[in-house]
Amino acid sequence: MPTPPPTGPLVTRETLAAQLRDLGVEPGETLLVHSSLSSLGWVCGGSVAVVQALRDALGPDGTLVVPTQTGELSDPAQWSRPPVPREWWETIRAALPLYDPLVTPSRGLGVIPETVRTWPGALRSAHPHTSFAALGPRAAEIVEGHAVDCRLGERSPLARLERLGARVLLLGAGYDSCTSFHLAEYRIPAPLVEVGRPGPHGWEAVTEVSIDSDRFDELGHDFERDRPVVRGKAGAADVRLFPVADAVAYAERWLALHRPREEEF
Template identity: 85%
Template sequence: MPTPPPTGPLVTRDTVAAHLRDLGVRPGEILLAHTSLSSLGWVCGGAVSVVHGLLDALGPDGTLVVPTQSGDLSDPAHWANPPVPRDWWDTIRTSMPSYDPLVTPSRGVGIIPETVRTWPGALRSAHPQTSFAAIGPRAAEILDGHATDCRLGEHSPLARLEALHARVLLLGAGYDTCTSFHLAEYRVPSPLVEIGRPGPAGWETVTEVSIDSDRFDELGHDFERDCPVVRGLVGAAEARLFPVADAVAYAERWLPLHRPREEEILHPPPLSTSFERGDPHL
């Protein structure tokens, strides 16, 4: 069968930059972007053109930040996407390479964050499972000090982004990808979870706040109903733009009412449904 022709619209670097400016992205601001390349249309140059367009809209004084999670650096006993045989678990634990911000690829966040991660001059934070990468003059200020026992809390780039009045861009991505909501989980009563992962000295276990994007779509719907969110199109992608601080503050009020959780230590949920292995946006 012949290959079907590509579907549009045709999107270029200039298209992305122009549409982002129309949406309200400002030169010099800090932008936390959650992205889906496939939602944009037929992009000439793919992810590279999208990153160029984002940087063009932000200008030389702006800073682009993306999540570069590597949730596969985790205990294989909890993998479900796909699971692996039980008799492999010990070998995987002893053989898995530890996190290296320069080498470890991102997983489950799509090709645009991976392109940012490998961009000339990009920096990456230190957490082995929930790192962020950034390009721009404020990258180090945002990323430095990401504690290895604080995935998305007060000692993560999210808290820096909140304090620096950064905004979130959902570019073809839904509220289920909105990492800013996770910062609120650290500020309301939440269970703790034991996390297994490879470390510099071998396999290690740390106790962390449990994070889960369950019901984030519902949370996002209510947030957009009650708070100012700029909406528009970038190419064919639906885009949303709003302050990190607004999203965190709203989630701090919403989560205790809609998802009450008791303080306890839990085992993590299967990684097919947990934060660490979110759906990829290709």
């Protein structure tokens, strides 16, 4: 059987950059991007063209930020996709490589963040589970000082993005991927969990705030209803554009009201 032709639309670096500008992406701003390459259509040049288009829209003074998480550097007892046999756990804990910002690939976030991570000049934060990569004049300011015991809280790039007036671009991605909502979890009563990971002196456990994105789609629906959110299309992808600070402030109120009390303590 012959391979069927692509269904499109045809997306190029130039057409995507123009659509992003029309949606309101501004030269010189700082943009946290959550993305899905496949949602855009047939992209000439793939993820490289998307990153180029984002940088074109932001201009030389803008800064592009993406999540580059590495959840596989975690306790195998918690793995579910797929789970591994119990008798493997101790061997895996002993053999998992240490997180290296220059080498460790991101996982589960798509090809666009990985393209940014490996782009010449990109900088990446130090947290072994929830790092961010950035390109642009503010990259160092955003990623430096990411505390290794603070996944997505006050000592993470998210808090810096909030202070810098950054915006979130959901490029074919849903609100379930909106990491800004997690910063709100650090500002309301939330349970603590023990997080395991490989460390420089062997397996280590760190106490962290519990984070949970299970209801973020519902939260995002209400946020979009109540707060100004730019909505539109880029290629075939649905696009949302809004300030990090607005998302965090709304999520603080929403989670305090909607999270079941047994999840809070």
